[in-house]
Amino acid sequence: MIQVVLKIEDLKKNYGKAEILKGISLEVKKGETKVIIGPSGTGKSTLLACVNRLVEPDHGRVLLEGEEITSRNAHKMRQKIGYVFQDFNLFNHLTALDNVRIGLIKVQKLSKEEATQIALEQLSKVGLSEKASLYPSQLSGGQKQRVAIARALAMRPKLMLFDEPTSALDPELIGEVLSVMIDLARSGMTMLVVTHELGFARTVADEIIFMENGLIVEQGPPALIFSNPQKDRTRQFLRKLTELYGEERIK
Amino acid sequence: MVINSLPVLLKGTLVTVELTILGLGLGFLIAVPVSFAQVYGGRVARLICSLYERTFRSIPLLVLLMLVFYGLPQIGIRFAPFVSCVLGLGIRSSAYQSQIFRGAILSVGKGQTLAALSIGMTPFESFRYIVFPQALRFSLAPWTNEFTIVLKDSSMAYALGVVELLRQGSYIISTTYEPMVIFLTCAAIYLLMTLSANKLMGYVEKKLQIPGFETKEVSH
Numbered sequence: 001m002i003q004v005v006l007k008i009e010d011l012k013k014n015y016g017k018a019e020i021l022k023g024i025s026l027e028v029k030k031g032e033t034k035v036i037i038g039p040s041g042t043g044k045s046t047l048l049a050c051v052n053r054l055v056e057p058d059h060g061r062v063l064l065e066g067e068e069i070t071s072r073n074a075h076k077m078r079q080k081i082g083y084v085f086q087d088f089n090l091f092n093h094l095t096a097l098d099n100v101r102i103g104l105i106k107v108q109k110l111s112k113e114e115a116t117q118i119a120l121e122q123l124s125k126v127g128l129s130e131k132a133s134l135y136p137s138q139l140s141g142g143q144k145q146r147v148a149i150a151r152a153l154a155m156r157p158k159l160m161l162f163d164e165p166t167s168a169l170d171p172e173l174i175g176e177v178l179s180v181m182i183d184l185a186r187s188g189m190t191m192l193v194v195t196h197e198l199g200f201a202r203t204v205a206d207e208i209i210f211m212e213n214g215l216i217v218e219q220g221p222p223a224l225i226f227s228n229p230q231k232d233r234t235r236q237f238l239r240k241l242t243e244l245y246g247e248e249r250i251k
Numbered sequence: 252m253v254i255n256s257l258p259v260l261l262k263g264t265l266v267t268v269e270l271t272i273l274g275l276g277l278g279f280l281i282a283v284p285v286s287f288a289q290v291y292g293g294r295v296a297r298l299i300c301s302l303y304e305r306t307f308r309s310i311p312l313l314v315l316l317m318l319v320f321y322g323l324p325q326i327g328i329r330f331a332p333f334v335s336c337v338l339g340l341g342i343r344s345s346a347y348q349s350q351i352f353r354g355a356i357l358s359v360g361k362g363q364t365l366a367a368l369s370i371g372m373t374p375f376e377s378f379r380y381i382v383f384p385q386a387l388r389f390s391l392a393p394w395t396n397e398f399t400i401v402l403k404d405s406s407m408a409y410a411l412g413v414v415e416l417l418r419q420g421s422y423i424i425s426t427t428y429e430p431m432v433i434f435l436t437c438a439a440i441y442l443l444m445t446l447s448a449n450k451l452m453g454y455v456e457k458k459l460q461i462p463g464f465e466t467k468e469v470s471h
Contacts, residue, residue: 054365054368054369071289075368075371075373076371077374078368078369078371079370079371081369082369082464083366083369083370085362085366085369085375087367088368089360089362089363089365089457091363091366091381092461092464093255093381093384093386093388093461093464094461102370102380103370103371103372104374106376106380107370107371107372108371117274134462135461135462135463137462137463137464138462138463148366151370152369152370155370155371165413209312
């Protein structure tokens, strides 16, 4: 039996009168990559933030490997969930190396030597061993995002959440981040990714989830969603996205 | 004459330094919780702290000193002149320092805390390891400024009869009748202390410097 890593049940979130999430349920199995697409302001980022309790949902449950994530156990559960932000959020006062190992030292209480070794390994996986001693202000956007991915991976997460990881990047820097993410997906990491990068979705996604107005409109394998979407809204959105971003960015 | 008056003036300088350090220290101790309450506190705590900070930033130091020294005894609270001055300087400085710390904490983007939480840090750990080290660097330059302001304003202790630098100077003048020379000497000592304070803080800033956190030179 394939293990379900993430299970979201009927998640709802309001901000004041605005209903951002109107009851979202989905599952991500071990090793799967699911990609969420949809127009801006439809609650995709809120959904990710609700998963690891950076935003407190109003209703519904989130389970990681069968264990419910609550506000009480959130900081323990977050160690098992890697989170990559749109605007990187590297710790500005720490070098790339310290960014990656601070969680290992302060949260997982590893020794400095052990943490350094793991951190250097992760940095080399994202191709940044040489930049270990540089500060965020000395790195390009693409490099910052790769350090952020290394920081999340260093904690050995069960699940990686990506919140539009390439949206804040210059076009020529997007490729380096996507290729790290593709490697990661192929290595068997369980991933839930919010992105507009259809090329990425086509290449590695096991399932595409189209969200609009706080609801899942349609979901299915990329071949089906891209070539033969069942809903008009999905079709319109994909057409607009293709016009905006071009057909493919990944060969 | 300058040389002869120096030992007495330096005795006064020592009192000035004591007033400055104790005033700044008291201000710091009050300012830290006040700034925390203003950033992280609930509505009531924020309101109380804002009221506190606005009030004491608006009252002239001299009026505050008079209130503490002459006003409070009427309701049975009596402080020695020196203690009154430390209280006055400290309370006023706490209002300003709280704004320095509040601003510094807020300059550290919300994303930094979110990222810290996302790797499993507790709210306290995120503050301790992520927000505080950055806020500290943001606050150094304005804090240096506050340091020199308290140093110079400690001369208001003159009004309560505390024998600090300025009053020692006026004692000497009452026997030598040389106000120009003596007051100039006092001014020179203040100048020297202010410059040293800036130098010292500049050194601390350099020690803590990190790419991306360069602060612009602050002139006084």
